[in-house]
Amino acid sequence: MIRRLFRDSKAVLGALIVAIVLTLAAAAPVLAPQDYTETDLGGVWAPPSGEHWLGGDKLGRDILSRLIVGARVSVIAAGSVLAVTFAIGVTVGMLAGYLGGPIDTVLMRVTDVVLAYPELIFAILVTAVLGAGLGSVILSLSLAWWPGIARLTRSLVLALRHEAFLDAAVACGTPTGKILLRHVLPNIVPALIVRAAIGVGFIVMAEATLSFLGIGVQEPTPSWGGMIRDGLEGLRTDPYLALFSSVALGVTILGFNLLGDGLRDALDPSVMDR
């Protein structure tokens, strides 16, 4: 499987981009050449130079440092949303799929309600209630995304429901919790990984969109979406901010999407060509 992934040059490119973004995010405090909050009104919209490699923003802050810290913010947001959605979604999906009956009905009706909204609109609504900020962005995207994971998990579990090894485990009197963790979960993990890998790009984009609309991450914390919006003001005179932050965001999402496609092809041969 790994070998198949490595034969796929697009996936390798994706993995490389993702690795760079993750490294930047993890080591942001060390890598950022300057304090990302340090304003310098003498150097507003500074062009790229030895002092500011990618120039300065409209408060004279170092764009490169803010991009690097912005990577950390994106990764934290995406990672948290993935963790929360999968924790809730997989638990709910397994319980609904395995136990069936009224529990299944109730849980699925709950997902129906959330899925009745287009995802981003639901997230915008929740963010509007919670107020702007990284925490509420994570919470609102998680609330919007978990039902999809729950539905997927449920369908995967239903497909396993009548496999011989499960019947055997039940016949041996294995407790339900143990069956779910030991027998069901390992069998659905590959499909879940594929879903997660494909989802990351969308989550990064959703976070950026909320911040772009002004209801996401707030100053002085940099978010790529917010930086693009700030950069639009200077698009004609000083396009560096808009340009560099758009590229950072676009390339990152591209990296996650390429890797996601590659993982899907490698882990799930039945949908190899999708």
Added chain:
Amino acid sequence: MRALAVACVLAAMAIAPPVADAKMLRVNIVADPAMIDPITYSELVATNVMRPMYEGFTRTRDDGASEPALATGWSFSADNKVLTFRLRDGVRFHSGRPFGAKDVKYTFEELLRPGNKGGLNAPSLKTIAGAAEFADGKATGISGIRVIDPLTVEIDFVRPDVLFPIYPFQFMDSGTVAELGPDWMTKASAGTGPYKFVRWTRGVEVEEAANPAYWGGAPKIDGIHFLVVPSGDTALSMYDAGELDYVEVPESSFRRVLADDRYARELLKVGKAQVNYLGMNQSLYAPFRDIRVRQAMSLAIDRAAMIKGLFNNAAIPLNGQVTPGVAGFHDGLPPLAFDPARAKQLMADAGFPDGKGLPTVQITSTAPFKDEITYLAGQFKRVLGMPVEVNVVERATHIRAMNAGEEALFPWGWTADYPDAQTFLGAMWTSGSPYNRTRYKNPEFDRIMADAQLAGDANKRYALYGEAEKVLMADWATAPLPITTYVALRKPNVHGLTETPFGFSSFQPVVID
């Protein structure tokens, strides 16, 4: 494929063809007005759209002085408690009905009528005799307003208010509601101004047409389109593309406009009748009770750097709380310095060396002022060692919290409602004013301001304002912040259009080649 063709045809039908207008002035407004009638009127976008349609006793000239409009003259009684207005003869409303004393009385009563949403101008009527009883539903009319003859109206005051003639009232036609019904404002305008209402397409534009019967002379253009363009950057792009004739440039686009030579010929710059200040609420953040801390805050701000870096030199420093150009401004106040060493010393004297012992405080404002508060927070942190968090909130939340006295530290401003320093000093710094957002209280200041409101003689009044302002600044009640100038662009073929310290003019003298 057929579905696609059908969709395209449908779409093409839904999109109206472009309208070619010969002599229509196209200007931008940042949002839909919240209302378009003179009774509920209460906000700035509505001001811009309504100023061409409605008029009051007086109007503000471009130089900031008042001149008679619908009143040709007025006189106060000896004790200033009775005010008699002589109204302009021959003025007609957009409906064709003549304007007169009955319309003044009608407008004032509608502003205070229980159940009406009387807006910005309603509080100005509080000092009229019988106003309170009428507003409480205990009287059928305001007893203090008397129609002497069709062109003379006499008003009794409980408490004299020498500024009453210059308040920005908008008189409306008393026959309109009877003719057009309660939703008249969606159909017509009921004013006397040089332009009249045509239509309001929500989210798109407000359209007004020239009033050929205007008493001051018919406009020389056919009308005005106020196009709703929320983004200043988009508005500027539309101006570049010839889709707007006149555009007010937002601060965020100053750099783009001022640095570009091709705009030089089309540029208009005018000082704003607005003050900006740093609000410091002494009851919410204990260190502000020490005058040395308040002074240190002011000393920590590099106003020259703000003017250059944030506003591209299209701003002026303010050393007090009255803007140059507004009657009652005094030039003598000492300039406010940027002196980090002295600020640090004052903090140490106050018992907070390098900020040790200072609790965390939030600096709050709305999204358009995000850069300003980010800069100020950094400055207070760096110079004073004060732990300041940036808190960007939505406008309504901010205004409510400020009015309720719930914000500790905030930069905000006040735009003049009328051309007299009372508009600034009275509203923001007298104790008990609903807009005293820092809850500043100084009995001496209050006493001087109360005296000023009774001073019919303008020069005496202005001298009192000067005294009050000195008290305010000696107290370091606030740290005044720079005010930006209005920056606007006007196409070369548009003439007679001036930006005033008070915003848009009435557009009456505009000519388009």
Added chain:
Amino acid sequence: MLTYAARRLAVMVPTLAIVVLLVFFATRAMPGDPIGVMLSDHSADLVLASRLRAEYGLDRPLGEQLGHYFLGLLTGDLGLSFRYLHVSVAAVLASGIRVSLTLATLALALAVPLGVAGGVLAAVRRNRWQDNTIMATMIGMISVPNFALATFLVYLFSIRLHVLPVAGWGTVAQAVLPTLVLALPAAAYIGRLARSFMLEVLRQDYIRAARAKGLSPTAIVLGHALRNTMVPLSTSIGVVFGGLLSATFVVETLFNIPGLGRLAIDSIFGRDYPVISAIVLLFTVFYALINLGVDLLYAAIDPRIRLA
């Protein structure tokens, strides 16, 4: 078929009722005071504020407000806007609905043929340069956020080349850029699906049989494979449409288009509760109806699906 549609609609009702409930409480829980917005800078007038609060029913208990809102919905009355005095929500929304639906329809009308053509071509030319180019373009298209794409297109076509207007709504030229920005990512999404469905179809026995009979590749693809690709593809139209509705929030704001998306963002910042509720509700209903329509369509084209 009709019974099925009726049943689906019946199931939708309780879900939508809960959606209404959630939206109602969400808008009430938003920070900020709508009366403060109405009064703007002069919100310190407490008498006026309490008078307005009473007039708009905001001083009533929450339960009563909710009951009133539900009753209003049943009679088609969405209430009064908080931001525009004297104006009903229906009047505020009226023109926006037409604008947003026009925009979404235009985008869909462009995205579907573009995506299907691209996807089919890529599948037919699998692993050749055409496939690689198309797939690379498509993954790029779904990776670039719409606001970044819009910025780039405005910069290129409006500011540099002066061929299209920067913003606005009303002329055909003004519709070009926003439609493109909405359509391109949707087309890429559809194209990627179309390619994989087509590849799956091309592996089927009946295609091999047709090929063995000597039918030309074009005839096979257009005559047999395409129809069977469209069947599974049609189920994804709902997702695409939901994405388009969400994207209108950004695109309408950027291009200053007076549709529901921009109105929604303005209303969130302006605390216009009744308008926010109505827009979310409308979008949710559109979304539900489209999904229902897709299911029905799916059943209609694929005889194997039984609507029991």
